[in-house]
Amino acid sequence: MSSENLPVAKGFRLALLQMLVSRHKQENLAHARELVSRAAQNGAQLVSLPECFNCPYGTQYFGEYAETVPGETSTTIAALAAEHRITIIGGSIPERSGDRLFNTSLVFGPDGKLCGKFRKMHLFDIDIPGKITFKESETLSPGEELTDFTTPFCKVGIAICYDLRFPELTRLYADRGCHLLVCPGAFNMTTGPVHWELLQRARAVDNQMFVATVSPARDETASYVAWGHSTVSSPWGDVVAKAGHGEEIVYADIDLNRVEEVRRQIPVRIQRRCELYHSLAAAKPQ
């Protein structure tokens, strides 16, 4: 992009919709419509839904709820974006493509057109005996592509939940010029208390960028109980907005000057010694 086409606005209002997700897709879509409208009325210009907002989170549900793109859910979100003239990150949905399923985030711009499609790159396969065993790879395939998109405010990168544990991914987005990472995610009652905020603040401070995470609201009756606590962390690594665990919209007025300010003050991005790291990694241990 040439410099005259670079986004110029230095701030915008972000809204994270920590929505309570039910087993009824139609109910979820109607609820998403309500929350998006409320956020837009309150001045949000970029809005994100949570991971799996049209279906309960669980490998037993993905096949039943999966849709092609375009499909019912993507059409609904596209229409909402156009109606309110905002950008919507459609959390994620189970996507069917041929005989494969993906956990996919779709992004629609203020013209209602698809401007990004990210498929969860790192599948959530973990086993913590007596606590939680989960294997997304039983039903899902991993994505292979980065997805960033340009808004009038800044470039935004997308990751989904478990992807946040892989610092390489966020670094790639930062290197591509993203000043904000949005990560729809549903951590759980075992990993959430310790890892959720820690990971996003780490990604924010490592890359000196804003990081926003968007969880479904906690539902104690669900088979997978989400941690909640959707959060916005600043390039300094502090939390600038955070939800509790119930249904809530989190608003944050993002000041993009903060990215340049922190990067100027602590210039780690230009002090990296990448060539040295590569040669050290390639060297045989003594």
Ligand SMILES: NC(=O)CC(=O)C(=O)O
């Ligand atoms: N649900 C996820 O993808 C990730 C998660 O809960 C965790 O990493 O912990």
